[in-house]
Amino acid sequence: MEHFIQVSGARENNLKNISIQIPRDQIVVFTGVSGSGKSSLAFDTLYAEGQKRYVESLSAYARHFLGQVGKPDVDAIEGLSPAIAIQQKTTSNNPRSTVGTLTEIYDYLRLLWARVGTPHCPVCNDEISRQSVDEIVDQIYSLPQGTRFAVLAPIVRKQKGEHRKILEHAKASGYARVRVDGSFYQLDDDIPFHKNEKHTVEIVVDRLTVKADDAQRLTDSLETAFSLAGDIVLIYQYDSGEETSFSQSYSCPRCEVSLAELTPRMFSFNNQEGACRTCSGLGFQVKAASFKGAAGMQQEAVDETLAPPCPDCHGDRLAPMLLAVSVGGMNIAEFCRLSVSAALDFIANLRLPGTKAAIAELIVAEIGSRLQFMNNVGLEYLQLSRTSGTLSGGESQRIRLASQIGSGLTGVLYILDEPSIGLHQRDNARLLSALGDMREMGNTLIVVEHDEETIRQADWIVDIGPGAGKNGGYVVAQGTLDDIAKEPSSVTGQYLSRKKQIAVPEYRRKGNGKALTIIGAAENNLKAIDVSIPLGTFTCVTGVSGSGKSSLINEIVYKRLAAELNHAHMSAGNHQQMQGIDFLDKIINIDQSPIGRTPRSNPATYTGLFDQIRSLYALTNEAKVRGYGPGRFSFNISGGRCEACAGDGMMKLEMHFLPSVFVACDVCKGKRYNRETLEVHYKGKSIAEVLEMTADEAVTFFGNVPKIRKKIEALCKVGLGYVQLGQSSTTLSGGEAQRVKLAAELQKPATGSTLYVMDEPTTGLHVADVHQLVHIVHALVDGGNTVVVIEHNLDLIKNADYIIDLGPEGGTHGGSIVCTGTPEEVADCEASYTGQYLRAELKGNESNEYDGSTGYPY
Known part of the structure; x- marks a missing residue:
């Protein structure tokens, strides 16, 4: 048993009371169709239990501040290690959080x-240095023998006044000579001072040869001079x-600028001591709108993308004195602006003199290893200065993964959510190697994943399904790759064994002869490129991570068209010109953001379906007799909803030192409506019962409407037949939310002039779901529309009519057009x-699944 994690009776969400043994110290992949229950087992059961046990080990006082994790619905879990979840959530929107601070590399840089x-x-x-008295003596004694010199202590530096009292005190202390404004005097002389002029006074402490x-005499004199000045x-x-100046601290005598003893704390832009005074370490000037949270903490509400750089630090965040400190000829802000790959080169070639090399040896090694970890997980194009709020979910997850590799922990259960998201196939091998390194350190990795290469590299595979929602929640198959591939009931196994596959189209669309042309695209790392998107086609924009795909499509194309066609308040990224806008009438971005901001939003409300259902209920005889209109059947307004829970159906109970508990409303029993409203039926069902139906059930129920x-x-066409019509939007995954949006678009009459933009729509999708997505995309294009997709998934790329491949690398080495054309033409480049991997995919995926009416595998 010590070699396994034993789960008994897991019933969280749609899990069907499953029991399973998971091998420890292995890479275990949980796979299955979207909504099958993978995350319910991995995160809502295993991770939740691990967190609960950790929090329970703390004092009640600590639990009050850390929050609580509720007990998952499971009978028992044995052999569970301390659990760490690495998910795709954006790490932080705090503008003070950067890639460097997240990975702790910035701490070592400081x-x-x-x-x-x-x-x-x-x-x-000028370089400024500090020296000990002995070092100063040695330097003075390097002068030729017999050199006459004076030791001067500057006690007044360019200050107005006559300074008589200072001279009287010096004379009383036994000093005989002084230099004022460059001229030597006896203290008994009548020294010319002008009250309104600036003077410099230096006591002659000693004259020596x-x-x-x-x-020894010189040493004593120097110590006396330092005590005076x-x-x-x-x-x-x-x-x-x-004349030569010496200092025991960092100071510039010419500019009268001094610097305190350098400490790591000073290089933190979150510390008043080192932060730029103008922007307080943010790097940009903003009038922060502060508000107090529940715990009485103030938070800065800022949008750095709209704020100009700080006029003093120019975005470097630190005070001028700190930005004037260099290592290898570069200050700390300049180093943070390097990409990870460039920073690795800098560290590898850093040569420090003498004792500095010995001091820096361990620090440089730690910085280099952490940068290498980031490089290994495909983040070589990121800058350490990049704020965490601008990172994608996949980038945030891989940054946390790199941090965990750097931590060197052993005996830990890591649970990862699709770490391959956003990675080009070229970078995937490095990610798998990094996961292997974590396993070799004595950790267990559970990876929720759909990527075929990751599944093939796993030590153990657990396929959950067979379907989604109510039709899922079972362990369909588990074992090695061969075991899964041989299991006939496993959808995953059928694709792994090539019994099922996504076919390549018989031919590619040429488009309608029109094009959207972008001239001089230069946003972020784009190299002033000119590119055309053929209209009336399915176009994929490809390239390695950081090559400029999002800069081109999201920042330039989408924002420019949204501003001109949809009248959105957006500023497009840097480009010279865009031609062909007149050929389009609207642009729609089908992304994976939630379909609503509150739990009240659901698939029925988003698609407009609920309006028609409410109208149908208002036409029933019972509703007419009672005078109920469609508004009566809304749970968002007073009238028909349950007022005890305001239409939520749930009540939140604060438990203070225990987790908050959500219970069904005592009045409506979770139905959301009051008794009178629920008495109105259509075909024997109340409106609350309709909202509890899945789409598959509802399509039969409303078959005659x-x-x-x-x-x-x-x-149902977009693969959401398992989702309840009234399911809260907050419980939908990003992929599910995106498909709800696709469903809403499929209902609309085709204009033939719409441009659809999708950014990695295969995120969170099983290959069977990707198969459905391919059909949907082709259906949109068959309506005369244009679909532009940013994607790494080869199954989707090989179905495109046209490909725009950017690169050749990421970051500063990207931003150029590598090649354009059909998948076959790109494969020959x-x-x-992309072409190298696409070539093998096209050769190995020939299929005769073909509907001659369209040329596409439906």
Whole structure:
């Protein structure tokens, strides 16, 4: 038993009381169609139980601040290690959170710059240094023997006044000479001071000649001078008139600028000591709208994308004195602006003199290893200065993954949610190698994944299904790759064994002869490229991570068209010109954002289906007799809803030191409506019972109502037949939300002039769901519309009519057009990474599934 995690009687969400043994210290992939119950087992059961056990080990006081995790619906879990979940959620929208701070690399950078950094004057850029008294003595005694010099202590520096009291105090202390404004005087002389002019006064502490037996005297004089002047002593050579300044702290005598002892804390832009005074370390100027949260904490509400850079630090976040400290000729902000790959090169080639090399050795090694971890998970194009709020879910997840690899933990259960999301096939091998490294460290990895390569590399596979929602929740098959491929009831196995596959189209659409042309696209890393998107086609934009796909499509194409066609308040990314806008009448971005901001939103309300259902109920005889209109059947307004729960159907009970509990409303029993409304029936069902139906059930129930049936059929076509009509939007995954939006579009009459934009629509989709998505995309294009998809999934790419491949690399080495054309033409391009993988996919996926009426596999 110690070699397994034993789960007994798991019933969370749609899980059907399953029991399963999961091998420890292995990479275990949970797969299955979307909505089958993978996340319910991985996150809602295993991770939730791990978190519950951790929180329960803490004091009641700590639990009050950390929050509580409810007990998952499971009989028992044995052999569970401490669990860490690495999900796709955006890490933080706090503008102070960056890639460097998330990975803790910035902490090591602060230590490196503080320990071995070379300070410079921020005014004149001269190098400034500090020396001990012994080092100063050695430097003075390197002068020729017999050199006459004076030790001066500057006690007044360019200050107005006559300074008589200072001279009287110096004379009383036994000093005889002074230099004022560059001229030497006896303290008994009548020294010319002008009250309204600035003067510099330096006490002559001693006059000496360079000779061996005066070293101790010089040491004493220097210490006396430092005690008088503070941090600067001047050595004046009588014969040459040359003057040298020495300091025991960092200071520039020419500009009278001094710097305190360098500490790692000073290089933090979250600390008042080191942050730029103008922007408080944000890097941009903004009038922060502060509000107080429930815990009385203030939070800065800022939108950095709309704010101009700080006029003082120019986005570098730190005070001028800190930005003047360099390591290898670069300040810490300049280093953070490097991509991960460029930062790795800098660290590898860093050469430090003398003792600095020994001091920095371990720090540099740790920085290099953490950068390498990021490189290994496909993030070599990211800058350490990039704020976390601008990262995609996949990037955020891989950053946390790199941090965990760097932590060196062992004996941990890691649960990952589709780590391959957003990764090009070229980078996937490095990710799998990184996962293997975590396993070799003695950890167990449970990976919720649809990517075929990841599934094939797993030590153990658990296929959950067979269907989604109510039709899922069972363990269909488990074992090695061969075991799954041989299981006839496993949908995953059928695709792995190639018994099922997504076919390549017989021919490619040429389009309608029109094109949308972008000229001089230069947003982010785009190299002022010119590119055309043929209208009336299915176009895929491909390329390695960070190659500029989102900059081109989301930042330039979508925002420009949304502003001009939809009158949205958006500013398009940097480009010179866009031609062909007149050929389009609207643009729609079908993304994976939630379909509603509140739990009240659901598939029925989003698609407009619920309006027609309410109208149908208002036409029943019972509703007419009672005078009920469609509004009576809305749970969002007073009248027909249950007022005890305001139409939510649930009540929240605060439990303070225990998790908050949601219970069905005592009055409506979770139905959302009051008793009178629920008494109105259509075909024997109340409106609450209709909302509890799945789309598959509802399409039969409303079979004789064409308008309603058509909308429900659209949900079924996009693979959401298992979703309840009234299911809260907050419980839908990103892929499910995206397909609800697709269903809403499929219901609309085709205009033939709509441009649909999708960013990685296969996220969260099983290959069987991708098969359905392919059909949907082709249906949209067959209506005369244009679909532009940013994608890495080869099954979708090989179905495109036209491909725009960007690269060749990510970050600064990307942003160019590698090649364009049909999938076959791109596959023949040797310079294209996409082409290399597409070539094998096209050769190995020939199929005679073909409907000659359209040319596409339906």
